[in-house]
Amino acid sequence: QRLSPSMLCWRMAGMADDDRLNGLLLKLGAVLVAICAATTFALVYYTIDEHDETYDFKVVFMRLTDCGLGLLPTFEPSDIEKPGLNIFLMHIFFMALAFALLGPIGAVAYVLAEDVLKLPHSVAKWMHALIQFGALAASILGFVEMYYKHLGSCDGAFHFQSLHSHIGIVVLAMYWLQWLLGAVVFSNNLLLAPGTFGRNLFHKVHITWGATCVFLGLGTVITGLLIYGGKLPMPAIRELDPTKYEKQFKGVRAGMFAFFTALALVAVLSLKSAAPSRKLASQEDQPSGALDYQPA
16 A cells, blocks of 8 residues: 555654664663673672782783694693792683673774764774783683693693583683684775675674673673682682682672673664664775774
């Protein structure tokens, strides 16, 4: 049935209202992701910062190991006990920085930059790339710290002692591959030309793979917090100083906000898929080597 002009205008106005509401919810969702991610990291830091042991924000290179390519240093048992060096806590710090803070914020960087802050698309591209590079660097440091914690063993005897570590190494491999392939493909217009089927397909895979990495990273952070909580002497804390019992719940709160971050990110992705697809920036707007894709 053919619509009358008045009915058509009414329907178009309704669609415009829906788009505005969707856009508003999208921006609120992205801000909520950033708030939850920042809160998660702050609670993780608060949890480890009041630990009885101290730690330094540095990676200490000892003697080189002769296993593999000899690229990673190794520790002697005596090195682990040096004052001021708590490698286990540094692992928690770097992994929370990578997967609880930078990863989720990088996933919504386009919405935050373009829709919330009204920044140019080219700026949003590099914000996304640099934030995710920060997550990549932090995840590598977190991996190296746990490698140190296990004495730099090359035979696997001290590594992969928990479900957390088995899931974690898979997530790391996925995350590192995601950033590397994204940097290679989207840093130029020659490998896969803009507008081609191959580039569009890779773009979709990149978005899906990246979102999967963020969700798995948050889940791995939660399992890590569970392990860390299990290592604290709860019975002793109850008996010696009831006020220290509060320390048991700091990791729980951090884990809950990691869960809230994941929920907010699900909402953003759902709203983004329902929103009208944006047009790609024109070729003239893109500087040479720009990351020439839009988020989903």
